[in-house]
Amino acid sequence: MNANYYDSRKAKIQLTISRVVVYAILIFLSVLCLFSFYMLFVNATRSNADLQGGFRLLPSNYFLKNLVNAWNDASINIPRGLLNSFIVASCTAVLSTYFSALTAYGIHAYDFKLKKAAFTFVMAVMVIPNQVSAVGFYQMCVKLGWTNSYIPLIVPSIAAPVVFFYMKQYMESVLPMEIVDAARVDGSGEFRTFNTIILPMLKPALAVQMIFNFVLSWNNYFMPALLLDKAEMKTVPLMIAQLRSADYSKFDMGKVYMFILLAILPVVVVYIILSKSIIKGVTAGSVKG
Amino acid sequence: MKRLPDSRKAKRKSISYAKWGYLFIAPFFLTYAIFNLYPLILTIYNSFFENYRSGLKQVGPNFVGLANYVKLFTPDANGTIDILKYAGNTVVLWLGGAIPQIVIALLLAIFFTSHRLNIRGQQFFKTVIYMPNLIMASAFSMLFFTLFSNVGPVNQLLIQWGVVDTAIDFFSIKITVRSLICLMNFLLWFGNTTILLMAGIMGIDQNLFEAAEIDGAGSIQVFFKVTLPLLMPILVYTIITALIGGLQMFDVPQVLTNGAGTPNRSSMTLIMYLNNYLRTSKNYGMAGAISVIIFIITGLLSLMVYRSLTKKD
Incomplete structure (x- = not known):
């Protein structure tokens, strides 16, 4: 009896110790993740002179001034960049999500000869990175006069193998074919059935994929850097890279921090609002081993 | 009728x-x-042609067979073969981020799924560690550049504390540049890996854990004898997809070093090499040859993914 009591006490102490260690690790990693962003925020609230003066852990009162300076900067037109990025990212998100759902539905709902071959093909090309075909892609765009155009950044997103795969998996788990049959009996055309009955059923998956693809496009640097060199066409990542290549010592550092903050803020805000469903979405489409 | x-x-x-x-x-x-x-196809086709701009003069396109590939693997005056050097850099930079990424993610996934530990505030921790994954890598890299620059807060702090007398030029030292790139890659990806591995662990039949505990297995034993073997397929999948992602490493080192891969090209990755040929010298032939090599490596890695996924069934 006594020994038993002693054992359970020992186990309890052990559990407490491991909990303390685990929470310490979690807090350390969280701080590691947040610290650079916190410094970004603090430094965006400080004037250039103040920033040269030394390290500070608490925000100052120069935030609005930096914002106005960054917003009206002559060489880096950040409001235009934000607008450009927004246009490209939203078009990309809508196209990739809609057409991936359409493709996944085509393979999910219909029987045809090349069905299996089509599916295998998409799975096979899923991991090929865009960069390996960049040489040919760039040549093609030059020939068609598509440099400094958003067409080559937006239209290719119609074919997004990863989004397709996610949609296909989602349909397998939620889409009963009886509904399609019922719609047919009611005389609904196939295309209409997809748009008015199937798409609404896919809402959660569509929403998650729209967010992911918006973010992916918003952050994309390689392809836009290859294709866009006119100042008024540049997207946000190109402007950030431009900051890096500019003569650094002459820059107003408060403004530089503000530029970086503006570049990541839209995504952070969306993430804070929707983090729960975004995190759920990370796993839902992944391969189940 | x-x-x-x-x-x-x-x-x-x-x-x-x-x-x-x-x-x-x-x-x-x-x-x-x-x-x-x-x-x-056009890229592969290009790799067999001499086609570049030299000043204002356009050279080619002339068919040269495998000459671009031969040139790619010919040592320069110092005896270095650039592409192997950059492939080596890519592997080193990848490993430095991926090893801690996978080890820590595995640990966190076990913490989060452990009934015994019953971690509170999981949603908060998951939200925080996943966030960097959505951050613009180029902006994140620029942020690190400003934080670690000669006049940045890190140097200011080191001087204020009297650790150093004059600012450390982090970007002229091979080890610090590489460490910063690894740290950034780690921060960008470990949250994502944690969530994937968590899903994998939760997919394991919970009865197995209970049975092991009833049989008196300690948590370390449970991990090595139950969790790890059953998690293997997902773990292998995660590692190889991370490897394919690592092969594409570009934004972070490109912005951090302004495309130069400083110091002494020790942080130049394969895609940065490709980008230099494509953007700076418009050398479609050489860029094509590099692309083909990256394509072949990716293909081999994907075959491994495919095999790791189908072996189990």
Whole structure:
């Protein structure tokens, strides 16, 4: 009896110790993740002179001034960049999500000869990175006069193998074919059935994929850097890279921090609002081993 | 002519919807063919041609066979083969981020799924560690550049504390540049890996854990004898997809070093090398040859993914 009591006490102490260690690790990693962003925020609230003066852990009162300076900067037109990025990212998100759902539905709902071959093909090309075909892609765009155009950044997103795969998996788990049959009996055309009955059923998956693809496009640097060199066409990542290549010592550092903050803020805000469903979405489409 | 209801039913059943299948998948495949397949073939085709700009003069395109590939693997005056050097850099930079990424993610996934530990505030921790994954890598890299620059807060702090007398030039030292890139890659990806591995652990039959505990297995034993073997397929998948991602490493080192891979090209990755040929010297032949090599490596890695996924069943 006594020994038993002693054992359970020992186990309890052990559990407490491991909990303390685990929470310490979690807090350390969280701080590691947040610290650079916190410094970004603090430094965006400080004037250039103040920033040269030394390290500070608490925000100052120069935030609005930096914002106005960054917003009206002559060489880096950040409001235009934000607008450009927004246009490209939203078009990309809508196209990739809609057409991936359409493709996944085509393979999910219909029987045809090349069905299996089509599916295998998409799975096979899923991991090929865009960069390996960049040489040919760039040549093609030059020939068609598509440099400094958003067409080559937006239209290719119609074919997004990863989004397709996610949609296909989602349909397998939620889409009963009886509904399609019922719609047919009611005389609904196939295309209409997809748009008015199937798409609404896919809402959660569509929403998650729209967010992911918006973010992916918003952050994309390689392809836009290859294709866009006119100042008024540049997207946000190109402007950030431009900051890096500019003569650094002459820059107003408060403004530089503000530029970086503006570049990541839209995504952070969306993430804070929707983090729960975004995190759920990370796993839902992944391969189940 | 009037048809009987019976035959109408039979007719309805025999309607083939196959054409709709083709119609629905057509936009995807057409787009893929035009914007991915054709450029890929064009890229491979280019790799057999001499085609570049030298000043204002355009050279080629002239068919040169495998000359671009030979040139790619020919040592320069110092005896270095650039592509091998950059492949080595890519592997080192990848490993430095990926090893801690996978070890820590595995640990966190076990913490989060442990009933015994019963961690509170999981949603908060998951939200925080996943966030960097969505941050613009180029902006994140620029942020680190400003934080670690000669006049940045890190140097200011080190001087204020009297650790150093003059600012450390982090970007002229091989080890610090590489460490910063690894740290950034780690921060960008470990949250994502944690969430994937968590899903994997939760997919394991919970009865197995209970049975092991009843049999008196300690948590370390449970991990090595139950969790790890059953998690293997997902772990292998995660590692290889991370490797394919690592092969594409570009944004972070490109912005951090302003495309130069400083110091002494020790942080130049394969894609940065490709980017230099493509953007700076418009050398389609050499850029094509590098692309083909990256394509082959990716293909081999994908084959490994495929095999790791199908072996189990």
